[in-house]
Amino acid sequence: xxxxxxxxxxxxxxxxxxxxxxxxxxxxxxxxxxxxxxxxxxxxxxxxxxxxxxxxxxxxxxxxxxxxxxxxxxxxxxxxxxxxxxxxxxxxxxxxxxxxxxxxxxxxxxxxxxxxxxxxxxxxxxxxxxxxxxxxxxxxxxxxxxxxxxxxxxxxxxxxxxxxxxxxxxxxxxxxxxxxxxxxxxxxxxxxxxxxxxxxxxxxxxxxxxxxxxxxxxxxxxxxxxxxxxxxxxxxxxxxxxxxxxxxxxxxxxxxxxxxxxxxxxxxxxxxxxxxxxxxxxxxxxxxxxxxxxxxxxxxxxxxxxxxxxxxxxxxxxxxxxxxxxxxxxxxxxxxxxxxxxxxxxxxxxxxxxxxxxxx
Amino acid sequence: xxxxxxxxxxxxxxxxxxxxxxxxxxxxxxxxxxxxxxxxxxxxxxxxxxxxxxxxxxxxxxxxxxxxxxxxxxxxxxxxxxxxxxxxxxxxxxxxxxxxxxxxxxxxxxxxxxxxxxxxxxxxxxxxxxxxxxxxxxxxxxxxxxxxxxxxxxxxxxxxxxxxxxxxxxxxxxxxxxxxxxxxxxxxxxxxxxxxxxxxxxxxxxxxxxxxxxxxxxxxxxxxxxxxxxxxxxxxxxxxxxxxxxxxxxxxxx
Numbered sequence: 001x002x003x004x005x006x007x008x009x010x011x012x013x014x015x016x017x018x019x020x021x022x023x024x025x026x027x028x029x030x031x032x033x034x035x036x037x038x039x040x041x042x043x044x045x046x047x048x049x050x051x052x053x054x055x056x057x058x059x060x061x062x063x064x065x066x067x068x069x070x071x072x073x074x075x076x077x078x079x080x081x082x083x084x085x086x087x088x089x090x091x092x093x094x095x096x097x098x099x100x101x102x103x104x105x106x107x108x109x110x111x112x113x114x115x116x117x118x119x120x121x122x123x124x125x126x127x128x129x130x131x132x133x134x135x136x137x138x139x140x141x142x143x144x145x146x147x148x149x150x151x152x153x154x155x156x157x158x159x160x161x162x163x164x165x166x167x168x169x170x171x172x173x174x175x176x177x178x179x180x181x182x183x184x185x186x187x188x189x190x191x192x193x194x195x196x197x198x199x200x201x202x203x204x205x206x207x208x209x210x211x212x213x214x215x216x217x218x219x220x221x222x223x224x225x226x227x228x229x230x231x232x233x234x235x236x237x238x239x240x241x242x243x244x245x246x247x248x249x250x251x252x253x254x255x256x257x258x259x260x261x262x263x264x265x266x267x268x269x270x271x272x273x274x275x276x277x278x279x280x281x282x283x284x285x286x287x288x289x290x291x292x293x294x295x296x297x298x299x300x301x302x303x304x305x306x307x308x309x310x311x312x313x314x315x316x317x318x319x320x321x322x323x324x325x326x327x328x329x330x331x332x333x334x335x336x337x338x339x340x341x342x343x344x345x346x347x348x349x350x351x352x353x354x355x356x357x358x359x360x
Numbered sequence: 361x362x363x364x365x366x367x368x369x370x371x372x373x374x375x376x377x378x379x380x381x382x383x384x385x386x387x388x389x390x391x392x393x394x395x396x397x398x399x400x401x402x403x404x405x406x407x408x409x410x411x412x413x414x415x416x417x418x419x420x421x422x423x424x425x426x427x428x429x430x431x432x433x434x435x436x437x438x439x440x441x442x443x444x445x446x447x448x449x450x451x452x453x454x455x456x457x458x459x460x461x462x463x464x465x466x467x468x469x470x471x472x473x474x475x476x477x478x479x480x481x482x483x484x485x486x487x488x489x490x491x492x493x494x495x496x497x498x499x500x501x502x503x504x505x506x507x508x509x510x511x512x513x514x515x516x517x518x519x520x521x522x523x524x525x526x527x528x529x530x531x532x533x534x535x536x537x538x539x540x541x542x543x544x545x546x547x548x549x550x551x552x553x554x555x556x557x558x559x560x561x562x563x564x565x566x567x568x569x570x571x572x573x574x575x576x577x578x579x580x581x582x583x584x585x586x587x588x589x590x591x592x593x594x595x596x597x598x599x600x601x602x603x604x605x606x607x608x609x610x611x612x613x614x
Contacts, residue, residue: 013372020389027393028400036404045410047531058403062396078368079384085372108530109541112456113548124544127583132613133539192535197406201399291369303371 005157017086021093028059049108056101058198061181063094065205068178072216081300088154095151098144136188139180146177168284182206224257239327239334242266245273245351255288258337264324267297267308272348274308275324275335310345413481413528421475422487425495427505428472432569433551434464436474437505437599449599451486451551451567453524459549460489471495479527484565486527511595516556517614520585522546523553539586552576554604566602573605580608588614
């Protein structure tokens with residue numbers, strides 16, 4: 001959380017994260033360029049500039065695969081959430097590695113000519129009407145532009161400037177970039193048939209990314225169906241019955257989905273119950289999967305915080321989310337599905353914790 | 361440092377990982393670094409051999425005397441010398457991605473002295489030309505251009521490449537990943553070469569030309585460069601070099 005727009009708000013987690021990512025890149029490139037040639041005649045007989053472009057290109061692909069796996073992995077196992085926390089740095093490093101690959105390609109394949117290298121890049125192969133021999137460079141150029149745009153707009157300044165929905169939509173283009181990278185590899189390096197192991201790496205990467213996303217989407221759909229099904233009966237005042245509030249763990253939330261598709265997170269903080277929209281004002285993170293830390297609802301993605309009773313971030317932060325009204329009727333909790341404007345104060349409903357009701 | 365007062369909920373800006381993640385995160389970090397190291401190693405070792413082509417920098421600058429032929433692309437019938445006791449026919453390239461067709465056109469059929477660096481891949485010899493000039497005084501040992509030997513009409517499977525990269529200026533200098541580079545070389549005037557799938561008249565490589573024996577027009581073959589094709593044409597031998605005078609309309613992707 002920031003009100004200052006510092007370039008990077010470093011903390012121990014981010015430093016550790018970046019060290020690990022840089023170690024991944026260093027391990028990949030060093031093993032590729034310095035160790036493998038001692039074990040392989042094929043690597044040894046390949047020009048060093050070509051090895052260099054291959055090392056950075058294939059490394060960027062693997063990094064992008066990891067970037068795309070983090071989201072669904074965190075849906076299945078919350079322990080992967082720390083990988084999501086600083087994913088933007090992973091994206092920026094991926095763009096830098098991809099850019100290095102492109103620079104090496106231009107410096108070698110498109111150099112040494114009286115024609116400008118960038119002109120050569122665009123005009124030297126124009127066989128767009130065929131699959132074999134298709135100018136696969138075009139897919140790489142497109143993907144690189146997307147990666148650079150996403151890296152350049154990854155800072156929270158752009159999130160606020162563009163608004164979260166626009167920013168989110170823009171950053172979903174990472175999937176288009178991944179598809180373009182796969183096409184770039186398939187029509188170029190793989191079609192040339194020069195590297196069996198990398199065919200396996202590519203196929204496995206695409207399969208893992210696809211399966212994880214399909215499985216995560218299917219799980220989300222099941223959960224949403226359950227959440228919708230759990231809402232039974234609407235009384236005269238259009239209050240939705242949520243159920244027994246004692247089932248909500250202290251410091252945690254129950255997520256319910258409304259008919260209009262909006263999700264609401266109903267939090268318990270001790271004996272107080274409050275309802276907020278489930279979407280964090282930062283990047284639409286699932287607030288209901290967070291918990292209450294220091295009295296504030298805390299987003300599991302980047303730790304943005306909101307007071308349960310009014311949905312406002314504690315000073316000096318200014319983010320606000322919508323609140324909802326709750327009421328208790330006997331041991332049944334009800335939610336009014338009409339969202340209040342972000343930051344509207346709603347007095348929490350008092351409900352004893354599970355097991356305390358009988359003692360009280 | 362870990363926090364033990366929670367149930368694994370991670371907040372990045374709190375400088376302590378939850379206790380339950382204290383082993384999980386290091387394992388993931390080490391696992392990812394190991395995964396990248398392993399994939400980097402196996403991807404690199406999976407690279408296929410680029411063949412034997414290379415610049416012969418160790419042989420130093422060559423000064424060759426012989427008869428120059430400018431078409432379809434410049435070749436030199438080098439007279440016998442210390443390096444080539446029986447003489448040798450070499451393809452001529454310029455510096456970088458350039459050919460020497462303009463310079464050669466002025467010296468077509470003449471005795472010339474050419475200096476440069478050798479490229480060699482199997483039976484294919486080429487010279488990256490540094491300097492090329494006519495020899496005004498008769499030279500001892502200089503020979504006439506060898507007679508052209510007609511080898512008949514052939515349909516041959518293989519790949520069209522640029523004659524410089526395939527000779528060893530780039531390793532690998534063939535294949536689809538190299539197509540744009542090959543086209544870029546050909547645009548610059550580097551002679552096109554056909555790399556046959558099987559040997560023809562004892563050779564894998566042949567210099568390409570059109571049916572009249574002149575250079576190919578760019579739009580006649582650029583779309584087929586670097587991919588497996590089959591093409592028909594008249595094959596002839598000039599010295600040590602095969603010349604494949606193709607009919608571009610017969611080119612068929614395989």
